[in-house]
Amino acid sequence: MYVIKNYSRLPVSFVRGEGVYLYDDKDKRYLDFLSGIAVCSLGHSHPKLVEAICGQAKELLHVSNLFENPWQEELAEKLVEEFWTAGKVFFCNSGTEANEAAIKLARKFFRDRGEDRYRIITFRKGFHGRTYGSLSATAQEQFHRGFEPILEGFDYAELNDIDSVRERLREDTAGIMLEVIQGEGGVNECDPEFLRGVQELCRERGVLLIVDEVQTGIGRTGRFYGYQHYGIEPDIITLAKGLGGGVPIGAMLARDEVAKHLTPGSHGSTFGGNALACRAGLVVVEEVKRLLPHVAEVGAYFRKKLEDLKVGKVKGRGLMLGLELERECRDVVLEALERGLVVNCTAGRVLRFLPPLTVEKEHVDEAVDILKRVL
Ligand SMILES: Cc1ncc(COP(=O)(O)O)c(C=O)c1O
Incomplete structure (x- = not known):
């Protein structure tokens, strides 16, 4: 009602x-x-998740990100352990927020270096969320309708078509963002060869490879992160959904060299990675690894x-x-x-x-x- x-x-x-x-x-x-x-x-x-959540609720649910957060440290370490290289984590509450963080970080990474690169290539039938950045990254007009204008700075390519990616690469391209298996778009898997091609283009042109693991991450595909099936090495990955086992939490992981550009005050979240969500995440990650x-x-x-x-x-x-x-x-x-x-x-x-x-x-x-x- x-x-x-x-x-x-x-x-x-x-x-x-x-x-x-x-x-x-x-x-x-x-x-x-x-x-x-x-x-x-x-x-x-x-039972383990219930116990952790109830136990944490009795101790402390939330303190602001203005203070030290040992639960985030512990969970971040577990997530980075599975990443292909040294990295750091930003915590938020959902998939769309994780992708917003990734888009912002990609722009900031280049702007801090004095390069005016900001455009992101994403893929038809992809889905990255409903807030403006992630919505604009979502190359499906049905989700944009009525909400225009969507944000400037996104170029839509065809999945599994490396030429269409090459055609959209520009001097001011900052990142290529994709799901290794498109979830909402109809469970469409990337060809391994296509992904290796994308990785190569990223390296050649100094473009960041951003993998949206909101649906494919945390064990869903049989590897801890979906990208691990394909031998690629993303610069940024985003997580949410399965990470909290039902408690809202999102995360963005970035290679150390990239992550350091999210400087104090540049981005944040009130709830992101609070004690309750991180305790839940810790149990999920431990269990999923097994x-x-x-x-x-x-x-x-x-x-x-x-x-x-x-x-x-x-x-x-x-x-x-x-x-x-x-x-x-x-x-x-x-x-x-x-x-x-x-x-x-x-x-x-x-x-x-x-x-x-x-x-x-x-x-x-x-x-x-x-x-x-x-x-
Ligand atoms: C791949 C992917 N990215 C992002 C999102 C958005 O996540 P959320 O609904 O938590 O904002 C989804 C949701 O379905 C998704 O499947």
């Missing part, structure tokens, strides 16, 4: 969750193959089962999978929900699966059985 209707919500009200299951207000059980769109990486009510082989194994199993359905093209990696149908998939989502399976439809015809990273093969069997009946 009083909430703005900016979402088309599905007709279910979940009241509790346990592992990979959700329960609605009539106590009906659902298998959750969406995880709050890649957020609840450890499933629901994970779960990586599991994600790869169950992901491959799930992929095979989807392929065996022979109803469409299977896309993605690990536990970030898509099934591209010949038709619109919203009805499939509704019918699956009716039968107790939560999935999502993206880019019109792509059924998207983002189960908790703790999902087991028997849950995959259960989900595929439901899908089989629905399809």
Whole structure:
């Protein structure tokens, strides 16, 4: 009644969750193959996560970023340990904010060196968020409509087409920003060769490579960061979603040499990386590191089962999978929900699966059985 209707919500009200299951207000059980769109990486009510959050709530929820923050230090160290080189972390609250930080840092990096470079190349069907910088980086006009003018300084290229990147590179290009697997755009994976080409162009032209790992990061694809599958070395990566396991947190990691340009006072966030969010992040990161082989194994199993359905093209990696149908998939989502399976439809015809990273093969069997009946 009083909430703005900016979402088309599905007709279910979940009241509790346990592992990979959700329960609605009539106590009906659902298998959750969406995880709050890649957020609840450890499933629901994970005992270690619950304990850490409750414990921290009893001690201290928040102090301003005006003060020392040992929880951020601890979490940042864990995130940098997995990065390809020495780096530093800025904490915020969401994916769009992490990308705003990345865009600002890319501009500042060059401006501090007296170079007037500010443009960023992004990709068609990509998604980087809804605030103005990230929205402008999102090369999909449907998200811009009515909100124009979007920000100046973004050039849109075609994914997996290195010539289209080369054509858009200019003297004043500061960065190239991409998702190694586009999530919202329909689970579209970058070709390894294309990514290596982008990396080469970045090195040749001194352009920063920014990888948006908001959806692909924190174990989702079977590696800690999605870029690790492709042998590239980004200058900046952005994180959010799965990092807090359900507690809002975002992060931007940058190579030391780049990170140092985010000087005191240049950027900030009131809530970013508060004690509660970082404690949650610490538990998630510890657990996810252990779960990586599991994600790869169950992901491959799930992929095979989807392929065996022979109803469409299977896309993605690990536990970030898509099934591209010949038709619109919203009805499939509704019918699956009716039968107790939560999935999502993206880019019109792509059924998207983002189960908790703790999902087991028997849950995959259960989900595929439901899908089989629905399809
Ligand atoms: C790749 C990617 N980047 C950024 C975002 C924006 O994240 P948030 O909704 O937390 O702002 C999303 C959200 O779906 C995403 O998938």
